[in-house]
Amino acid sequence: MAGDGHGAGGSPNGKPRTAAFFDLDKTLMAGSSGIFFARAAYETGMITRARLARDVYENLRFRLRGSTDDRADDVRKRVGRMIAGVRVRDLERLSPRVLAGVLPRLYPEMLARAYAHQDAGELVYILTAASQEMADLLAHVLAFDGGLGSRSEIVDGRYTGRPAGPFNYREGKVLSMREIAEREDIDLDASYAYSDSESDLPMLRAVRHAVVVNPDPHLRRIAGEEGWEVLHLDRLGRRLKMLAALGAGTALASLGRVVREHSDGARADNGRAARGGSRGLQSRSYGRRAASRRARDRRGR
Numbered sequence: 001m002a003g004d005g006h007g008a009g010g011s012p013n014g015k016p017r018t019a020a021f022f023d024l025d026k027t028l029m030a031g032s033s034g035i036f037f038a039r040a041a042y043e044t045g046m047i048t049r050a051r052l053a054r055d056v057y058e059n060l061r062f063r064l065r066g067s068t069d070d071r072a073d074d075v076r077k078r079v080g081r082m083i084a085g086v087r088v089r090d091l092e093r094l095s096p097r098v099l100a101g102v103l104p105r106l107y108p109e110m111l112a113r114a115y116a117h118q119d120a121g122e123l124v125y126i127l128t129a130a131s132q133e134m135a136d137l138l139a140h141v142l143a144f145d146g147g148l149g150s151r152s153e154i155v156d157g158r159y160t161g162r163p164a165g166p167f168n169y170r171e172g173k174v175l176s177m178r179e180i181a182e183r184e185d186i187d188l189d190a191s192y193a194y195s196d197s198e199s200d201l202p203m204l205r206a207v208r209h210a211v212v213v214n215p216d217p218h219l220r221r222i223a224g225e226e227g228w229e230v231l232h233l234d235r236l237g238r239r240l241k242m243l244a245a246l247g248a249g250t251a252l253a254s255l256g257r258v259v260r261e262h263s264d265g266a267r268a269d270n271g272r273a274a275r276g277g278s279r280g281l282q283s284r285s286y287g288r289r290a291a292s293r294r295a296r297d298r299r300g301r
Helices: 034-043 049-065 069-083 088-092 095-105 108-119 132-141 171-184 198-205 217-226 236-300
Strands: 019-022 123-131 146-150 152-155 158-163 192-195 209-213 229-231
Touching: 019 108, 019 171, 034 049, 034 069, 034 095, 069 123, 069 158, 088 158, 095 132, 108 123, 108 192, 123 132, 123 171, 132 146, 146 171, 171 198, 192 198, 198 209, 198 217, 209 217, 217 229
Parallel strands: 019 123, 019 192, 123 146, 192 209, 209 229
Antiparallel strands: 152 158
């Protein structure tokens, strides 16, 4: 069943199945899904405006520079504190707001790849450090075969704020892959993985076919060494570089205009000075000739 974290339960012909595992943030979608959860939480009074502003900044930095272990761990702890004591149903009611932000930012190219895998008889999973609830929600809406995320402990219908299993990050993703592979008879050695970050190297190396999407600099270098396929879909960095280039071009044009204006002004000043000097010389020459004529007239008298 799509969205419940597992497929149909084994290959129909008895042979191991293959699967494609898609990271979520910066891979299936532009930017971070977490920012839309944060916005929904702010709109319902769960977090402050200052917290939302910091999350927006972190999302921009993530899109431009990628993730780090420290920031990922910080986000997990902060979300745990935020949801502690919150009813499961209240978080579920944020789903429409979250989807309204996430769905328009999905890459059509990545969805086409995912559906091509399914059409070839391969299982497709979202594999993310985000919450299991987010993974399940998107897997269901996108008609994927399941979602694998980070689980949070629930007691009596409320979140405790504590994790309910390993963090689905770095080697934690490989644990999730192996669990689903054992349950669904998946051959990881014939499977696919898509991700953007160096932190997902364990996930990428757990399969035969690794594809990097919008890679951070470290992963871009490793992908070149390994011969992995690289996809560039995120346009934010290129747009900022273009704006910077346009800004530099505008600045150079302005500087050139100032230099030209200064040069033109200097030439005009020099021209006026030259004309003034010429008039002065002509005036002095005329004065000398007039004085000479007066002297000749006096001698003639």
